[in-house]
Structures are given as structure tokens and as C-alpha cells.
Amino acid sequence: MKKLFVLLLSLVMVFSMVACGGSNEASETTTEAKDEAVKIGVTIYKFDDNFMSFVRRAIGTAAEGSAELILNDSNNSQATQNDQVDMMISKGVKSLAINLVDPQAAPTIITKAEQAGLPVIFFNKEPEASVLKSYDKAWYVGTASSEAGIIQGEMIAEMWKANPEWDRNGDGVLNYVLMKGEPGHPDAEARTKYAVDVVKEAGIEMNELELQTGMWDSVKGKELMDAWLAKHGDEIEFVICNNDGMALGAIESLKGNGYFGDGTYMPVVGVDAIPDALEQIKSNYMAGTVLNDAKNQGKATFELAYNVAMGKEPLEGTDWELDGNKAVRVPYVAVTIDNIDFAEEAYK
Ligand code: BGC
Secondary structure, eight states: OHHHHHHHHHHHHHHHHHHHHHHHHHHHHHHHHHHHSOEEEEEESOSSOHHHHHHHHHHHHHHTTTOEEEEEEOTTOHHHHHHHHHHHHHTTOSEEEEOOSSGGGHHHHHHHHHHTTOOEEEESSOOOHHHHHTSTTEEEEEOOHHHHHHHHHHHHHHHHHHOGGGSTTOSSEEEEEEEEOSTTOHHHHHHHHHHHHHHHHTTOEEEEEEEEEOTTOHHHHHHHHHHHHHHHGGGOOEEEESSHHHHHHHHHHHHHTTTTSTTOOOOEEOSBOOHHHHHHHHTTSOOBEEEOOHHHHHHHHHHHHHHHHTTSOTTTTSSOOOOTTSEEEOOOEEEOGGGHHHHHHHTO
């Protein structure tokens, strides 16, 4: 009887060990399933870019539950980004989503992708059309760069006409300073050109007091504005910025230099409609901005990268369209105090 009891006990023990083993296996299978989730390699030119942090967030949100992202901060170095691409390829990614550091480096990335047989979605910094066309598995997600400049120019012209007191010296000429984004960046080049061209086309005479790059950055924007105010003072009648980051720096400088008190308003316009800029519009420190739809650009980047990683057509199951340059272009929208709610929604 005792022997039988011992036998039964050992059987129970063996059985429970097997059961335990089973459960270990089960958890491994779960991990394997997770490991099997398609891997997508993403680079951001630098995490320390206000606008790109919202695009990054949107990519992450879109990926939740369907893919594993390998996300890299390229720290504003193309050499670093090139190494990151090699590393992601060796980790078995099925597609690449690349926010270039240097827009001229697209051929280098394409060569790497092509050698590994991988599709690549560039986003935010548009490669030249010929480069994109050179590889059948390359596409772009971004905007039509000129559109932001056109909208900003229309906004400036309309505001200038509606506020004759902004012409401080009453000479009928709009004296402006312009903060440009990164030289060579298609967005910076097109915004700078079109914002000014459109105002002139509206019949307004313009005089450029300063045009320099603030590299999309608010600290640099403040430094530039400090220097320009010291040099030109009240001669400046309009501050045109290629993005909100620099506009926020300009506003900080203007506040520090006694503007926005009685009768010392200075119109400042930007592009992006990031939440901090919307706050400045609400408090009447910023005249307007142009929505650069980070949420939809991030979403589209992921959706295309995911489709091609799964061996599908880039647009399958999406509402996006490709233009003749293999690009999905998310529209820009003018933002002033009148439609601020809409812009706030776009960044939630
Ligand atoms: C945005 C900038 C941003 C840049 C980064 C532009 O489209 O307007 O705010 O710094 O992209 O490449």
C-alpha cells in the first residue's frame, strides 16, 4: 500500500514537472510569436527636433500591436545613420523607414536597401525625384514643400492688408526678417521662396532686412532675433519663420526686448502648428502658423512601411495616394486663432 502511495506521488510529481515544462514552452511560444512580428527599421534624423518628435510618436502609435519597430536617433549625423541602417539590416528588418539627415544621402541608403533586397520609405526629407525613381522599392511620405510657403505667404498678405498699423513707419513697404530652416532641406528652400513670392504677387512691396538659417531650432531662433533687434530695432515689421520652433525662439526674444506691451505688437508666423505654438497664438503672441500634419505623416509612413514589409503594394488597404514622384503628400492647412481647435485636434 505504502509502495503504491510512493508510486502515485512520484507519478504526480513527474506529471506536474511535465506540465511546468509545457507552460514554459507556452511562454516561449508567445515570445517567439512576438519575435516573429515583422521588424521595421526606423531612423529619425535627430530625436531632439520638436516636430519630428510628434512624427515619431505617430509612427509608434500606428505600429502598436502589428509590428516591432527598431527606432534609431541618428543624432544629426549621416555617418551614424548609415551604420544604423547596416545594423537594422543585420537584425532582419523587412523594410526601412528613413528620415534622412542629409537629403543628398538617399543614394547611399538605396544602395544598402537594394543589396539587402529591402523596400525603403523615406519621410520628411524628400530625396530627389530621380533618386527615388532609380529604385523600384523606394517611396516618399511627406508634404508638397511649396504648399506651406504659399499658405504662409497668403496669410502674411492678408494680415498685412487687414492691419495697416503694422507698417510702423508708414512707408507702404513690408520690412521683414526671415528665419530659414536647414539649408538644402527641400522644406526650408521652398518655404523661404514661396512665402516671399506670394506676398509680392499679392501686390505688397517687401524689403528683406535679414535672412539667415536658425536650423529649425528655437535656441538659434532666439539668438538670431536678439541680434536682429539689436541691429534693426523697430525697423522690423514682420518675422517670417520656416517653422514654429524658430518662431518660438523669436517670440521669447521679442518678449525679453519689451515687445507685446502697449502698442509694440510684432507679427510672427511659423509652420507646423505644434502645441507650444498654438498656445502662443491663443495668447496673441503669434499671428499664425501652417499645420504640418505630423500625425498623418507618421501614420502614412508606418502604413506604407508595414505594407511593403509584408510584401504588399505600398498603398494596399489605405486611403493614401501616390503622385508621379512616388510620393504620398499630406496637405498643409493655414492656422490662426479662428481655427485653432482644429489644429489642436491634429496634434492630440
Ligand atoms: C518641419 C520642421 C522640422 C523639419 C525636420 C519640417 O517639415 O517643419 O519643424 O524641423 O521638418 O526635417
